[in-house]
Amino acid sequence: MKMYHSTMPNAIDSILRDGLKTGMLGISKRAETGGGYTMAGNWADEHYGTRPVYLAVKQGLYSQAARQLGLELEVEIDPRTLVADLPSLVDTGAYIEEDGMWWEDDAPPSMKRFIDADGFVLFDELLVPGSAAAYAAMRTTGTAASPVDIPPERITRLANEGALRKYVRSTLAEVSNEYGWSAGSRKEFMLDDEGMVKSDKDNTERFLKALGLMEIKTPKLTLQPDAQIFCDMDGVIANFVAGVIPVLNDILDGNDPLHFEPTKSWRKRWRRVQRDMEPDWRAATANDINIKQIRNLMFATVGEAPGPIFANLPPYNDGVSKLWPLLNSTGHTVNILTATVKATPDATSTSRDGKLEWIAAHLSPPPSETITVQADRDGSSAEKKAHYAMRGGVPNLLIDDHAKNVAAWRAAGGYAIHHKPGKSKLTIKQLERYGL
Numbered sequence: 001m002k003m004y005h006s007t008m009p010n011a012i013d014s015i016l017r018d019g020l021k022t023g024m025l026g027i028s029k030r031a032e033t034g035g036g037y038t039m040a041g042n043w044a045d046e047h048y049g050t051r052p053v054y055l056a057v058k059q060g061l062y063s064q065a066a067r068q069l070g071l072e073l074e075v076e077i078d079p080r081t082l083v084a085d086l087p088s089l090v091d092t093g094a095y096i097e098e099d100g101m102w103w104e105d106d107a108p109p110s111m112k113r114f115i116d117a118d119g120f121v122l123f124d125e126l127l128v129p130g131s132a133a134a135y136a137a138m139r140t141t142g143t144a145a146s147p148v149d150i151p152p153e154r155i156t157r158l159a160n161e162g163a164l165r166k167y168v169r170s171t172l173a174e175v176s177n178e179y180g181w182s183a184g185s186r187k188e189f190m191l192d193d194e195g196m197v198k199s200d201k202d203n204t205e206r207f208l209k210a211l212g213l214m215e216i217k218t219p220k221l222t223l224q225p226d227a228q229i230f231c232d233m234d235g236v237i238a239n240f241v242a243g244v245i246p247v248l249n250d251i252l253d254g255n256d257p258l259h260f261e262p263t264k265s266w267r268k269r270w271r272r273v274q275r276d277m278e279p280d281w282r283a284a285t286a287n288d289i290n291i292k293q294i295r296n297l298m299f300a301t302v303g304e305a306p307g308p309i310f311a312n313l314p315p316y317n318d319g320v321s322k323l324w325p326l327l328n329s330t331g332h333t334v335n336i337l338t339a340t341v342k343a344t345p346d347a348t349s350t351s352r353d354g355k356l357e358w359i360a361a362h363l364s365p366p367p368s369e370t371i372t373v374q375a376d377r378d379g380s381s382a383e384k385k386a387h388y389a390m391r392g393g394v395p396n397l398l399i400d401d402h403a404k405n406v407a408a409w410r411a412a413g414g415y416a417i418h419h420k421p422g423k424s425k426l427t428i429k430q431l432e433r434y435g436l
């Protein structure tokens with residue numbers, strides 16, 4: 001017959017591999033206590049001579065949560081091998097004695113045949129596999145105990161990934177509302193302002209990982225041998241923010257570090273900054289250069305002298321000395337795929353010139369190819385980059401710090417890793433998922 005066993009996330013792999021083993025001091029979640037993991041039935045181990053494997057006749061009896069989380073296993077078992085689930089039987093209101101248990105005057109109906117005048121039944125009777133008393137106990141509790149191991153070929157995992165994801169999202173929402181999560185956990189799980197979980201795929205995956213359920217969903221990804229790798233520059237190997245801030249502040253100080261003849265449009269943007277910002281305001285962070293007036297002046301400045309600006313960006317040391325060599329050790333062709341900024345007509349060099357100079361100075365080995373794409377009017381290069389996502393039906397791999405580029409690349413059929421600036425370690429971890 002089919003019976004069911006609930007377990008914990010960290011136990012499921014070994015159970016599916018080695019079977020359900022007796023003698024394991026597991027923790028079980030008892031449905032009737034309404035929650036909380038409790039050590040159940042330690043006292044009974046003495047009578048079994050081991051910790052048996054507890055099984056339920058119906059799904060979800062021990063824990064609805066385990067059922068919904070895919071932590072319930074279906075077990076094909078011969079009932080003649082089973083004995084009574086003593087702890088659950090005691091939960092019906094029995095008192096434990098040294099060699100048996102008794103009910104005052106409210107013994108469960110199925111057990112009446114087996115109790116004496118004092119309401120007493122011997123453990124010895126309940127622990128004979130397949131005995132009438134063991135069957136009666138099973139009818140009473142809806143559960144049974146196997147005093148022998150159950151081999152893996154008799155065990156099936158009951159997992160429904162769709163239901164699991166739905167359950168995870170609703171649980172997470174509930175929990176976050178109830179406990180008012182810290183800023184850290186909010187960030188980690190991308191909760192919105194009301195503490196509700198954003199239900200996108202990446203977010204759900206993070207939660208599954210936190211629960212130790214990552215193995216359910218992690219797809220096996222393999223990069224085909226002739227797939228190419230495309231690596232972004234700014235935010236991955238070159239630090240545009242760190243490079244542009246001192247230049248900008250130097251200009252705000254009234255200096256002329258790049259020696260260019262300002263265009264009309266540059267002067268207009270300069271006046272805006274003078275009008276709207278405090279005279280001693282200086283940029284310090286990535287957010288500062290996103291202030292509209294500052295951003296406009298910055299791009300105008302980059303457009304006046306793109307070559308020297310891009311040639312002189314500081315490298316990300318992790319990107320240049322860890323990530324880049326690793327990409328080149330994979331045997332795949334490694335290209336640079338980077339967006340260019342439009343130069344003003346009389347600029348002496350383009351951003352492509354500057355980037356090529358930077359590559360020659362910092363990258364060893366050099367990239368197979370350096371592909372530059374002109375950003376669209378809205379500043380995005382996502383669509384143009386995505387042209388390289390596939391080649392001859394083969395998905396290529398992109399490493400880029402810009403979420404929009406990553407999304408467009410994946411939408412075009414390629415694989416993409418969303419790189420966090422300065423965090424090559426994380427990217428390298430993900431590369432391992434591709435077998436690199």
Ligand SMILES: [Mg+2]
Pocket residue numbers: 232233234235236400401402
């Ligand atoms: Mg970038």
